[in-house]
Amino acid sequence: MIGKILGNRYEIIEKIGGGGMALVYKAKCKLLNRYVAVKILRPEFTSDEEFIRSFKKESQAAASLSHPNIVNIYDVGNDDDIYYLVMEYVKGKTLKQIIKEKGPLQLEETINIGKQIALALQHAHNNHIVHRDIKPHNIMITDDGRVKVTDFGIAKAVTSSTVTNTGNVIGSVHYFSPEQARGGYIDEKSDLYSLGIVLYEMATGKVPFEGESPISIALKHIHEDIKLPSEINKNIPKALEDIILKATQKDQTKRYNSTKDICEDLEQALKQPSGSFVKIEDDDDSPTQVIPAIKDEDIKLKNSTYERKNSQKSNRTIMWSAIITAFILALIFTGGLFYLKKLFIVPEKEVPSLIGIELEEAKTNLENLGFGVEVAAEKNSDQYKKGYIIDQEPAAGKICKEGYTIKLTVSKGPKLVEVPTFINKNINEIEYLLENAGLKEGIVKYENHTLPIGVIISQSPQARKKVPKGSEVNFVVSQGPRIRFILMPSLVGQDINSAKRTIETSGLKLGNVEYRFDENVQKDIVISQSIKAGTEVEENKAINLVVSKGPEEVSQPSEEEELQMKSVSFPLFYDQAKQEEFVLKIVKIQNGISTDVYSAIHHKSKSGKEKITIKGRDKATIEIYFDNELITTKQIDFETGKIYD
Secondary structure, three states, X not given: OOOOEEOOOEEEEEEEEEOOOEEEEEEEEOOOOEEEEEEXXXXXXXXXXXXXXXXXXXXXXXXXXXXXXXXXXXXXXXXXXXXXXXXXXXXXXXXXXXXXXXXXXXXXXXXXXXHHHHHHHHHHHHOOOOOOOOOHHHEEEEOOOXXXXXXXXXXXXXXXXXXXXXXXXXXXXXXXXXXXXXXXOOOHHHHHHHHXXXXXXXXXXXXXXXXXXXXXXXXXXXXXXXXXXXXXXXXXXXXXXXXXXXXXXXXXXXXXXXXXXXXXXXXXXXXXXXXXXXXXXXOOOOOOOOOOOOOHHHHHHHHHHHHHHHHHHHHHHHHHHHHHHHHHHHHHHHHHHHHHHHHHOOOEEEOOOOOOOEHHHHHHHHHHOOOEEEEEEEEOOOOOOOOEEEEEEOOOXXXXXOOOEEEEEEEOOOOEXXXXXXXXXXXXXXXXXXXXXOOEEEEEEEEOOOOOOOEEEEEEOOOOOEEEOOOEEEEEEEOOOOOOEEEOOOOOOOEHHHHHHHHHHOOOEEEEEEEEOOOOOOOOEEEEEOOOOOOEEEOOOEEEEEEEOOOOOOOOOOHHHHHHOEEEEEEEEHHHOOOOEEEEEEEEEEOOEEEEEEEEEEEOOOOOEEEEEEEXXXXXXXXXXXXXXXXXXXXXXXXXXXXXX
């Protein structure tokens, strides 16, 4: 599978994991030039058409989820009967690996991870998606401590199709809810049970139930109570233990109603680790008591005694009753009626709107109306500043008696997150870092710099600073070095040394220097330059020069050399001549030296062709000109007499 390209886009690089359903590979997306994780279904699942349809449907539904604590799904496809799911590549470890390495986690770490899992589930549940397979293996912890939950929607595809066909329960039985083990109705509370088991394992380092087979473990989930976490780890505080016990109730109705409720209790557990604020429903409202049987003799004896005592007291009772009645009537007629009315009839008032008001102002308003005040909770809020009211109970407009206590929820201000380091990273590759940190891209400015184009020079706020979640980070990005343009000087006519100095002092570079013979230009004088004088040119541009070697010294060959030369005849075709009369010139080029070996006036012959003979040694290039217009070029080997085009 390594090296295979799926969908003409995803190149498989290496295997990074696997489970009962699929194998997971790291891959490179050739279209977007980024790393992704590709989950490839095992062959036993791909033969079930109903499962494949459900798998596609549920994966596409899960792809609609967008949350910082959920692994994004990018694509679903198949290639040559290979069904695959393309997901966000998360660099980090699974929660299972971390528990194996560390053992029981600290309270703060357990609660922090638990809250992030719950927030991911809350987003999924709000979108009517139940995970069904929450376990540490499906929870990634990034290098910067962020939780990423994966495999949303896939467990449902398995449950609705493959389980029916095989009769087996597929998944992680150590984290199953009792209703999953029974094959009963599964809802959001089933995910909360699995979350409770994950919290149990983080707090103790162990799962609550072990067995020789998956069936035996499933039966324990149905029938047996979990062992108290504090019996395994004595350092577990009461609040966390109560949260775990409530989440793992066998009866779905006795668990948390929503992920929001468990999040609130987890937050409270950090403030009150030993608190008793978690409410777990008992099976009975009151304990059963043993009442002893009553005998007939006891009843008769008590009746006779009662009648005797009653007859002795009846006269006294009548007398005192009359006195008390007269006293009460006297009080009523002397003003007691108004006192009693004031004592027993409490005025009622309307509860004012307090949301968005500062706490001290809200207290003053309530106390002036005769209400009591209680700060019930403090929560982060992106909408309200620290110290302002974000919720109240009862709501504004309700009618309550004086003295009633109004419960207030006060803002702790926006949740603060740490700004990562973006300097020296490419501006096009920071989206992932921003999303993980809960931040947004702000103003991006570009400046000239020695760093490559696109690399971040500076950021604001600075790295490691705590800022409200959702804050913008502004960047200054390199657009490469500043380019300075220079007006090209004229170098033609200067000697080569002067030209070099002019090039250097102008901020340019000397390129190639070619030397040529020239009868009209003195030796070492610049004949031409690669860029025309007066043209704007970039700083440090290389300038090529052609420099004169002076007139070519052509010496007459000696008699001995003349004897050693050989003659070669080659045909000329006059149909290329434009005039009836024209100048025929032949130039021999040998060892880089050009020599005119023939020049004469010719007339077009009737046959249209003629042979010309020239002398020479070794190999040479022959150029033939009609009226100074190059007609053809030949390669001649004087030793063999052969002519080549």
